[in-house]
Amino acid sequence: MSTTTTLQKTPFHAFHLDHGAMMVNFTNWDMPMHYGSIIEEHQQVRSSGGFFDVSHMGRLRFKGRDACKFLDRVCTRQVLGIKKGQIRYSLVCNEQGGCRDDVLVYGVDDAEYLMVCNGANRAKLKDHFDAVRGDLVFKFKDETESTAMIAVQGPMVMDLLRNFSKEIPELKRYRFTTKNLLIAKILVSRTGYTGEDGVEIILPASFANKAIGLMLDNPQRADVIKPAGLGARDSLRLEAGMPLYGHELTEEIDPLSVGLSFAVKLDKGQGENAAEPFIGQEALMEIALHGSPQRLVGLQLEGRRTPRQHMAVLGGSDPIGEVTSGCLSPTFGYPIAMALVDSAFSGNEVSVDFGKNTQPATVTPLPFYRRKN
Numbered sequence: 001m002s003t004t005t006t007l008q009k010t011p012f013h014a015f016h017l018d019h020g021a022m023m024v025n026f027t028n029w030d031m032p033m034h035y036g037s038i039i040e041e042h043q044q045v046r047s048s049g050g051f052f053d054v055s056h057m058g059r060l061r062f063k064g065r066d067a068c069k070f071l072d073r074v075c076t077r078q079v080l081g082i083k084k085g086q087i088r089y090s091l092v093c094n095e096q097g098g099c100r101d102d103v104l105v106y107g108v109d110d111a112e113y114l115m116v117c118n119g120a121n122r123a124k125l126k127d128h129f130d131a132v133r134g135d136l137v138f139k140f141k142d143e144t145e146s147t148a149m150i151a152v153q154g155p156m157v158m159d160l161l162r163n164f165s166k167e168i169p170e171l172k173r174y175r176f177t178t179k180n181l182l183i184a185k186i187l188v189s190r191t192g193y194t195g196e197d198g199v200e201i202i203l204p205a206s207f208a209n210k211a212i213g214l215m216l217d218n219p220q221r222a223d224v225i226k227p228a229g230l231g232a233r234d235s236l237r238l239e240a241g242m243p244l245y246g247h248e249l250t251e252e253i254d255p256l257s258v259g260l261s262f263a264v265k266l267d268k269g270q271g272e273n274a275a276e277p278f279i280g281q282e283a284l285m286e287i288a289l290h291g292s293p294q295r296l297v298g299l300q301l302e303g304r305r306t307p308r309q310h311m312a313v314l315g316g317s318d319p320i321g322e323v324t325s326g327c328l329s330p331t332f333g334y335p336i337a338m339a340l341v342d343s344a345f346s347g348n349e350v351s352v353d354f355g356k357n358t359q360p361a362t363v364t365p366l367p368f369y370r371r372k373n
Contacts, residue, residue: 010055011148011208019227027120029056031230038231042330045194045236049154050228051216058122059147059202063112064138071105071113072276074132076255076264076284080275082107087174087189089263092117092125093280097254097287101125101245102263104191106176111138114187114202116149118245132279148208152215153198153236155371156224161199168199181211193233195240195369235327238336241298241367247309247324248296248338256287257340258296259366292343294321298368299337299361304328305354307337312353313361320345323352329368336368337361 007030016023021032032053034041044050062071071079077090086107092100101121106114117125122144129140152161158169167177168188176189184207192198203211216225234244243249248258255264266285269277301307307326312319321341329336337352341363351358 008056008145010053011205012053012055012150012212015209015212016053016227021227021229024230026230027056027118029119031056032227034229034231035227038229038235039330041226041228041232042235044226045154045196045228045232046331047155048223049152049157049160049198049225050194050232051212051225052151052153052228052233053148054151054200055144055148055205055208056119057144057149058115058117058119058125059143059149060115060117060122060125061108061113061141061143062115062138063141065111066136067111067113067138069276070129070133070136070138071115072268072278073136074129074279075103075105076278076280077105078265078268078275079105079107079113082113084109085175085177087176087191089174091249091255091260091263092128093255093278093284094251095280095283097256097280097283098251099245099249099253099255100128100251102243102249102255102260104189106187106189114143116202119144121245146205147202148205149200149202150212151192151194151198151200152225153192153194153196154225155196157196157198160224171199181207181214183207184211186211193240193242194236195242195367196236196371197373234325235330238325238327238338239329239331239367239369241338241369243296243338244325248340253294253340254284254287254292256284257292257294261288294340295343296324296366297339297341298364298366299323299326299339299350299352300364300368301335301337301352301359301361303359304335305359306335307339307352307354307359307361313339313341314351314353314358315341315345315347319353320350331369338366 075090171190186203313321326337
């Protein structure tokens with residue numbers, strides 16, 4: 001007997017349909033892949049601004065006496081000492097040092113934190129947190145379905161936001177503020193996943209469509225910010241060399257191998273007033289001591305064929321790794337990819353196995369794209 005899965009819908013679902021989005025099942029959410037052209041949406045974000053519905057991302061709140069201690073137990077980045085209004089990118093690891101997820105931790109107030117996680121990992125993380133919280137005292141609340149989240153990204157976004165607030169354009173990267181917009185309280189952070197400047201906004205689900213109307217339904221702003229889907233979000237983050245869970249990050253891939261050592265504090269638990277050691281810390285200390293067997297690199301190819309995840313990367317005739325993500329870059333006009341390769345490999349010229357033939361590729365530093373300011 002076949003079963004039908006009912007997809008979850010974000011508060012912007014009607015907006016997507018009204019604007020002609022092609023909808024897809026993305027981690028059991030009905031999400032827009034594009035509104036007509038992934039390439040045009042990608043270029044819109046690079047040149048001006050794009051609006052992304054990211055309400056499928058998990059939003060988890062921790063509050064109470066031991067909230068900080070618990071988060072330091074599960075996060076690789078130190079939460080102890082995080083300031084109000086500050087955000088830290090971190091990983092949640094398993095005991096072997098593999099990644100359960102990558103997350104953002106927001107310092108909301110004394111003993112209160114918000115975590116944004118990948119939608120596909122929300123249930124897994126909640127089970128993990130229940131299993132390891134022990135006797136620590138704090139309140140936990142999943143606010144994903146009671147809130148909405150959007151990302152507004154692009155070089156003209158901050159100028160547009162000056163029409164709403166003088167404070168928001170002055171935010172530093174990885175900082176946030178809370179604002180009152182009509183009858184709603186919203187959280188605005190200077191974060192994003194495109195390689196461009198911009199903000200991410202968390203707001204009550206009941207206020208979502210009103211907020212999008214204020215932002216987009218204005219003829220003077222019609223060309224500045226346009227809706228963009230998951231397709232452009234993926235190509236933008238790939239050009240910016242940003243890892244994606246399920247590709248560059250998995251339960252079998254550790255953060256040190258993919259260049260995320262900045263988000264791993266290996267001396268947690270040492271010294272006075274030290275933070276709680278994190279799960280997976282010992283395994284990652286061993287990897288740091290002896291060296292990771294793999295490293296993440298960028299690949300540039302000729303022609304138009306796009307490398308796909310799990311395609312073998314060859315050094316000469318020998319397999320040395322595999323592609324984790326690839327696309328035909330809308331910005332550069334040639335195929336690019338990220339790949340995990342053997343750390344011992346030192347050459348610059350490799351090839352990608354497409355099955356019936358191979359294509360030459362050049363190893364290149366990450367990121368492929370870096371904004372000018």
